[in-house]
Amino acid sequence: MIEIYTFVSGPLAWVAWSIFVFGSIYRLVSMYNLAKAKDSSSLAYMSLPYSLRSIFHWLVPFGTLGWKSDPLMTVATFAFHIGFFLVAIFLGAHVVFWDTAFGISWWSLSDTTGDIISFVVIGACVVFAVRRLTLPHVRNVTRGKDWFALLLVALPFVTGVLAYHQIGPSLLMTTLHILAGELLIALIPFTRLSHALFAVFTRSYMGSEFGGVRRVRDW
Amino acid sequence: MSQIADRLIDDPGLAAGVAQLTPERIEEVVNRVLKGETGAKLKAYQETCMRCGLCAQACHYYVSHDGDPSYSPVSKTTETIYELMNKKGRVEPSRIYEMAQIAYTECNLCKRCAHYCPIGIDTGYAMSMMRRICYLLDVVPQYIRDTSHSHAATMNQMWVKDDEWIDSLQWQEDEARDEFPDLRIPLDKEGAEIYYSVIGPEPKFRTQLIYQAAAIMHVAGVDFTMPSTPGWDNSDMSMFVGDFENMGRLKRAHFESAQKLRVKKIVMGECGHAFRSIYDMGNRWLGYADMPVPVVHAVEFFWELLTEGKIKIAKKLEGPVTIQDPCNIIRGRGLMDKLREVTSMLCEQTVEMIPNREHNYCCCAGGGVINCGPPFKNVRTKGNKAKADQLAKTGVHTIICPCHNCHGGLEDIIGYYELGMHPRFLGDIIYEIMEKPEGL
Ligand code: SF4
Ligand code: SF4
Ligand code: SF4
Numbered sequence: 001m002i003e004i005y006t007f008v009s010g011p012l013a014w015v016a017w018s019i020f021v022f023g024s025i026y027r028l029v030s031m032y033n034l035a036k037a038k039d040s041s042s043l044a045y046m047s048l049p050y051s052l053r054s055i056f057h058w059l060v061p062f063g064t065l066g067w068k069s070d071p072l073m074t075v076a077t078f079a080f081h082i083g084f085f086l087v088a089i090f091l092g093a094h095v096v097f098w099d100t101a102f103g104i105s106w107w108s109l110s111d112t113t114g115d116i117i118s119f120v121v122i123g124a125c126v127v128f129a130v131r132r133l134t135l136p137h138v139r140n141v142t143r144g145k146d147w148f149a150l151l152l153v154a155l156p157f158v159t160g161v162l163a164y165h166q167i168g169p170s171l172l173m174t175t176l177h178i179l180a181g182e183l184l185i186a187l188i189p190f191t192r193l194s195h196a197l198f199a200v201f202t203r204s205y206m207g208s209e210f211g212g213v214r215r216v217r218d219w
Numbered sequence: 220m221s222q223i224a225d226r227l228i229d230d231p232g233l234a235a236g237v238a239q240l241t242p243e244r245i246e247e248v249v250n251r252v253l254k255g256e257t258g259a260k261l262k263a264y265q266e267t268c269m270r271c272g273l274c275a276q277a278c279h280y281y282v283s284h285d286g287d288p289s290y291s292p293v294s295k296t297t298e299t300i301y302e303l304m305n306k307k308g309r310v311e312p313s314r315i316y317e318m319a320q321i322a323y324t325e326c327n328l329c330k331r332c333a334h335y336c337p338i339g340i341d342t343g344y345a346m347s348m349m350r351r352i353c354y355l356l357d358v359v360p361q362y363i364r365d366t367s368h369s370h371a372a373t374m375n376q377m378w379v380k381d382d383e384w385i386d387s388l389q390w391q392e393d394e395a396r397d398e399f400p401d402l403r404i405p406l407d408k409e410g411a412e413i414y415y416s417v418i419g420p421e422p423k424f425r426t427q428l429i430y431q432a433a434a435i436m437h438v439a440g441v442d443f444t445m446p447s448t449p450g451w452d453n454s455d456m457s458m459f460v461g462d463f464e465n466m467g468r469l470k471r472a473h474f475e476s477a478q479k480l481r482v483k484k485i486v487m488g489e490c491g492h493a494f495r496s497i498y499d500m501g502n503r504w505l506g507y508a509d510m511p512v513p514v515v516h517a518v519e520f521f522w523e524l525l526t527e528g529k530i531k532i533a534k535k536l537e538g539p540v541t542i543q544d545p546c547n548i549i550r551g552r553g554l555m556d557k558l559r560e561v562t563s564m565l566c567e568q569t570v571e572m573i574p575n576r577e578h579n580y581c582c583c584a585g586g587g588v589i590n591c592g593p594p595f596k597n598v599r600t601k602g603n604k605a606k607a608d609q610l611a612k613t614g615v616h617t618i619i620c621p622c623h624n625c626h627g628g629l630e631d632i633i634g635y636y637e638l639g640m641h642p643r644f645l646g647d648i649i650y651e652i653m654e655k656p657e658g659l
Contacts, residue, residue, distance in 0.1 A: 031259045031262070031263060032259070034258045034259040034262065035258055035259035035260070037258060038256070038257065038258025038259065038260075039258040039259050039260045041503040041504075041506075042260055044508050045508070054339070058337055058339075064334065064335075064337075065277070065334040065335050065578060066273045066274070066277075066334065066335035066336060066337055067273075067337070069273060069276040069277075069335060070272075070273055070276075073271065073273065077271075077337070131271075131272070132270075135272060136220055136286070136288040137272040137275040137281070137286065137288035137291045137293075137294070138270065138271065138272035138288075139288075140220065140288040140289065140291075140294055141270045141272065141288075141291075141293050141294050141297045142270055143270070146269070146270050192266070192267075192269065194266055194267065195266075195267040195269060195338060198263045198266065198267045199267055199337075199338045199339070201263065202263050202264065202267055202338050202339040202340060203337075203338060203339040204339075205260070205339065206333060206336075206339030206340075206341060207339070209341075210333065213498065213499065214499075214550060214551050214552060214553060215552060215553030216549070216550055216553045216555075216577040217334075217577060218333055218334065218339070219334060
C-alpha cells in the first residue's frame with residue numbers, strides 16, 4: 001500500500017501536472033491559432049478595457065441579470081469557485097505539499113476552516129447535482145459530459161473530507177484523494193472543465209463586442 | 220415540456236428542402252461549414268457552455284411558454300448546432316427540418332440571453348451559423364427565402380423595379396408639394412450632406428413615410444439626396460437566411476452607391492435589422508471594421524435636428540406613450556438615451572416598459588422570424604406573451620417604435636391579445652407636430 005501511495009504522490013503527481021500544463025498550453029495555443037485563422041472578424045474587435053469591464057462585472061455576485069435570475073445557483077457558484085481555490089492552494093496539508101514538491105511556502109488555512117470550506121464546496125456540488133436532476137431547463141440539456149465534470153470536481157473534496165476525518169482506512173483514503181485530485185488536474189484541459197481555460201476569453205469577447213461595437217452593457 | 224418534434228409546422232420551403240436531402244449531403248455541408256467558416260468562437264462556445272441554464276430566463280419564448288425548457292437558449296443551441304458538431308453532421312434529414320424550424324423561427328437573434336450567461340456565450344451567433352448550414356442545405360422557410368431571392372435579383376427586398384422606385388419618390392414629391400410648394404426629393408445629388416436610405420417595404424407599402432421624411436428634411440433645411448440606382452434599399456433578409464454572399468453584395472451596393480455620390484453620411488430610416496447589417500454582419504463579411512461612409516440611424520438624426528433647433532415642435536403629442544426599444548439599435552448600438560431624449564422632446568409623458576433599454580424583450584418579429592411568413596405567425600404571437608404583458612402593464616395607447624420590424628411584430632401581438640394599442644414611428648409623430656412655416 002505504501003508503495004502505491006509513494007507512487008501516487010510522487011511520479012504520478014508529476015505526470016498529472018505535466019498533462020495539465022502541456023495540455024493547457026496545447027489547447028490554448030491551438031484555439032488561438034484557430035481564432036487567428038477563422039475568427040479575424042471577431043479578434044479585430046477585442047479590447048482590453050471592455051474585456052476587463054465585463055469580467056469585473058461578472059465577478060460581482062448578483063451584479064448581473066444572470067446572477068440575479070437564480071440566487072441559489074449564484075451563491076453555489078461563487079462558494080464553489082472561491083472554496084475550490086482556497087482549499088487547493090491554502091489548505092495546510094496542501095501547503096506542505098507545495099513546499100516539499102516545489103520549495104515554495106505560504107500562509108495556510110487552519111484545519112477547521114479548511115474542513116468547513118470543503119463542506120461548503122461539497123454542498124455547492126450537491127446544489128449543482130440537484131439542479132441537474134430537478135430543474136427542467138437544466139435537466140433537459142444535461143449530458144453525460146456534464147455529470148462527468150461534476151464528478152471530477154466533487155471527488156477530491158469527498159475523499160479529502162473522508163481522509164481528514166479518518167473515515168475508512170486512512171492511507172487508502174489519502175491515496176484515493178490524491179488520485180482524484182490528479183485525475184481532476186490532468187483532465188481539466190480535455191473536459192467541460194476546460195471552461196477554466198476558455199471562459200476568460202469568451203467573456204472578454206462578449207465584453208468587447210458589447211462595449212466597443214454595440215455600445216451597451218453585457219451584464 | 221414540449222419537444223420541437225411535437226410542434227413542427229408545415230412549410231413548403233422546409234419540406235421541399237428536406238425532401239431532397241441525403242445523409243451524405245448533410246454530412247458534407249455541415250463539415251464544410253464547421254471546418255471552413257466557423258472557428259474558435261463556436262468551438263469555445265460549445266465546449267465551455269456549462270449547461271447551467273441561467274440563460275433560460277432571458278428568452279421571451281421561454282418566459283412566454285411558462286418555462287418550457289425546450290425554448291431556452293441553451294436548449295436551442297444544444298439541440299441544433301452543438302448536436303451537429305458532436306455528431307459531425309451525421310443526422311437524419313428529418314432532424315434538419317427540426318433544427319431549421321428552431322433556428323429560423325424560435326430565435327430572434329436578439330442576444331438578450333447574453334446578459335444572463337456568465338461565460339459570455341453568444342446564442343445569436345450560434346443560431347446564425349445554424350441558419351447558414353440550413354441555407355447551404357437549401358432548407359429555408361419559403362417566405363423568407365423568397366424575400367432573399369428578391370434581394371438577389373433586384374437588390375431590394377420587395378421586387379421593386381428600378382423605375383418603380385424612382386416613380387414612388389417622384390409621386391411622394393408631387394404629393395408633398397401641395398403642402399410645401401418648394402419641396403424636392405433630390406435624386407443622385409452629388410456631394411450632398413446626407414444620403415437617405417430606406418428599406419424596401421417603404422416604397423412598397425408605407426410610402427407616406429418617405430413623404431414625411433422629405434417634409435422633415437425640407438423644414439429642417441437639410442441638404443439631402445436619395446439614390447436612383449440599386450443600393451437605396453438598406454434592408455437585408457439574406458443576412459437572416461444565411462446567404463452571406465448575397466448579404467455582402469447588398470451592403471457593398473449600399474455603401475458604394477453612397478460613395479459614388481460623395482455624400483458626407485448615410486442616414487438610415489427607422490429600421491433595426493438594416494442597421495445590424497451595417498455595423499455587425501454585412502460590414503464584417505466585407506472586411507470593414509468601421510463603416511466606409513459614416514452611418515447614423517434615424518433616432519440619432521432626429522435627435523440632432525431637434526437639439527440643434529432645426530425642427531421645432533408646435534405642440535407635444537398628448538397622452539402618455541411607452542417606448543419599444545428595438546434590439547438592433549438599442550442592445551445593438553446603444554441608442555437608448557437618445558431615443559428617450561427624442562421621445563421626451565415630442566411627447567408629454569412616457570411610461571416605461573419593464574424591463575427596458577438594453578434589457579428589453581424583443582418584439583419576436585426580429586431575426587427574420589416575421590419574414591418567415593403566415594405559417595409561423597402563431598409562433599410569434601404565442602411566443603411573446605411576455606411582451607403582451609409588458610405592454611398591457613403600461614396602460615398607454617401609443618407605443619414609440621422606431622423600427623419597421625417591431626411595428627409588424629407589435630401589431631400582431633396587439634391584435635392577438637386585444638391590447639388596443641398602436642405603435643408609431645418617430646418620423647410620423649415629428650411630421651404631425653412640428654412647426655410648418657408658411658410658404659416653405
Ligand atoms: S430569441 Fe433572443 S434571448 Fe431567445 S435565444 Fe434567441 S437570442 Fe437568445
Ligand atoms: S447561461 Fe451560458 S453557460 Fe449557462 S447554459 Fe446558458 S449558454 Fe450555457
Ligand atoms: S424587430 Fe425590433 S425588437 Fe425585434 S429583433 Fe428587430 S429590432 Fe429587435
